[in-house]
Amino acid sequence: MRVSVNGFRRLGTASVVRGRKGWSLLGAKCSDCETQIYPVLTVCPQCGGRDFVASLLPAIGTLYCHSVVHMGPRGVDTPYTVGYVDLSDSLRVFGRIEMPVGAVQTGQQLELRVEPANRQASQFIYFFTAPSEVSQQVDS
Ligand SMILES: [Zn+2]
16 A cells, blocks of 8 residues: 555554644555555455545544443553444444443544554544544634
8 A cells, every 4th residue: 555645653564644734544545546544554445446546534424323332441441432434425433432421422523533552652543432522613
């Protein structure tokens, strides 16, 4: 996979990049059919292509479905919500939803946020939350 975005940092098999509005997730776009994927794969699920370019994920998406987790990993407070968010017509991303349980509704808009998990910014987490006013103004 060619990576054409400068200054990226690895996040598992994908990456994050820092822009003016903060950190963003870096996926990939198929060079043959332009399908955007995340996490990054070696073969395009749409056309079988193997050539990709780095592609920033959209910051705003629509909640496709969600569920409440009542028994989580040790050290993680429960309950919390997870769900699949459609960031485009062909890009559905799974993640934790940082909103009060019960306040989450299928079909609502959510914002994808990426934050360093430590002071060195050597690891990152991503999650979905209610869109901030700034994001709504910029992206709408
Ligand atoms: Zn493709």
